[in-house]
Amino acid sequence: MMDDIVRVRRGGSPLILSMPHSGTEIPPEVAKRLNETGLSVPDTDWWIPRLYDFADGLDATVVEARLSRYVIDVNRDPSGASLYPGRATTELCPTTTFDGEPIYQDAMAPGVLETGIRRDRYFWPYHIALRSEIDRVHEAHGYALLYDCHSIRSVVPRLFAGTLPVFNIGTNDGQSCAPEIEAAISDAVAEACAEACAAASDGPAHQPPRDEGSESDLTYIVNGRFKGGWITRHFGEPDSRVHAVQMELAQTAYMLEAAPWTFNEDGAARMRPVLRRVLDALIEAGARIAGARIEGENR
Template structure:
């Protein structure tokens, strides 16, 4: 299994998809308990949700499941949300706080480092290479990091999550014009939305989003009720997805137009 896939485009936009993969090496899969084997915290169908919305965008997607190693966590293991429940570089629990591993099968520090080198580092090397390539071509690159999550997870947040959760680490990872454009589209979509709420942007967004270098980053966390069934077998819902895709397409097209025209300066 290829660790990641890259589809190159000519747009200033790069779509990052770190959590849509479901590949688990057999030797790791044998160590999951029943809960872990369910892979419930996948960003199900995220590639399908974004497919074709901006055909000229570059896509970098990880094929490895986040329970093997989380490609959107700090490789040094530093928490993104100090004081709040979250999952780690190699998760020990799922989003509900329930263990993933059979007794005695929790990954060691040496194993975590081996997985980082095998799966986390190659994905980010590919993502960085594409961001650099796009920036060299256009003078600017915008990483739109694509995520989705179940709408109700008491272990992580109270109540029901809005549909569109835009994260820019409180405005630090992109030019204000990009943040405002995306949030404006979300806020006028007729669907619920929030800017820098519970999800302010993961490690990927914070790491690459350095506007002074010409690389901007935005995380979009979408509640899964917007496009799929939130219980097994996690079926894609074309009718729901069609409505969400209209607004996502407008976001991507607007970002691309702003970047190419210099309207973010």
Template sequence: MDKVLSFHQGRLPLLVSMPHAGLKLTPAVRDGLVPAARSLPDTDWHIPRLYDFVRGMGASVVAAEYSRFVIDLNRPEDDQPLYVGATTGLFPATLFDGEPLFEHGKVPSAAERAGYLESIWRPYHDTLRNELARLKAEFGYALLWDAHSIRSHVPHLFDGKLPDFNLGTFNGASCDAELAERLKAVCAGALGYTHVLNGRFKGGHITRHYGDPAQDIHAVQLELAQSTYMEEVEPFTYREDLAEPTQGVLRGLLEEVLGWAQRRYN
């Protein structure tokens, strides 16, 4: 049976989602990619490794196996745009630099893409929904952390250099305002790093769809600049010297999420 995701069930009311970490390709996608896309440059590289401490903390973890070049798990199934201006869709047609993703005439067929929606997108979202429901039933609330990363310079998508930590709460709609402020404070206390709340990245479909503070489900997206933990050019090498201090900040953020919720609900 094709493995489309990995899932670990934890013991805390926290689920960490990694929708863009996958590297697998279907034959139709693999055979159609332009040469510049074959190294999968727009991947959220090494995110499972960077967050490898969260299982030890007791969090649940779900991570994609398939590349976003096959189907983007952080986009709605109706493919409505999430951002004004340059963006990518449920079935990406371009690289982050705006260049075509597929060779002319080699885009996967509508039938193939319908299959990706059913066999890859839907199981991931079923897992998210079911685990959040389980956490809420057990604890009375649920916490969702959507873990992403991106090159710090992508002129087609944003101007200049991206801040290191880009927190997104869909302009306050996906989590409690106090929690967002506490996360900003953690980032502000992380010497040598920059941060922003609801800047260029406000949270994608996962954050917007599942975050519901009125129902005690709090969702936060973190878009992390890849310069904080890896080389941003091929072969996209993981840099332990950069990653270790960044992991310290990530741990602090997740501990703040858990601590805030415990104080709020217990």
């Protein structure tokens, strides 16, 4: 049953990649209640495993959800509490798309009882698998680095104004990882964006705006609209040497943002070196912090 819900590929490094929203599978008992919109799963984090296919070269562990977020959203608070109070979002068992369109046939949306059943059947197995890998890595290395992989359409007026930056780094306002981790990742993205901007303008490198377009269209922000979901907030415990970061990517950078959601290999080829630089920075910062802590304890 677990294999139907979550796929785990174990690596030997401290790095764990979580992919909670890339799945598209829907159990028959849920599929028969969805409408045409729901069955097309438009809010999938499309192509994330393919975009991060270089992770094997980092000896990373990958924990990947196989089910669609429309079955249950494993990146929401299991209590049903909103992660962004006062702002539009979707539920633990979503009933609408990001645009607010119904995904169920009339009178077929899940109620409290159904939500509880799905939570037990589909939510917890993903989190049990992820916790198991975090504990395994932590035991082997003395620390763990959790990188939560996400993507979303760059324009979703119901969720945020304007156009989303390409790289959206979330650390729950600095609470889910050490400050050095956040700084290392944001610096890596800033440098990559500046280089791309310089190449596009054929001039000296300069840092592009964090929340506005640049000549290269590579932009970034830290703890903007997306500060990290339940996974980042729940598992990130820097005092216990578990550092968690969410990366939300604007899909326009590597794919077509409408059906049939075509993968753009040219765009992906531009994105992968930046993402590799981010993960390298995460790994290096994690090792430095762990080394400094061990040295301090041995004094």
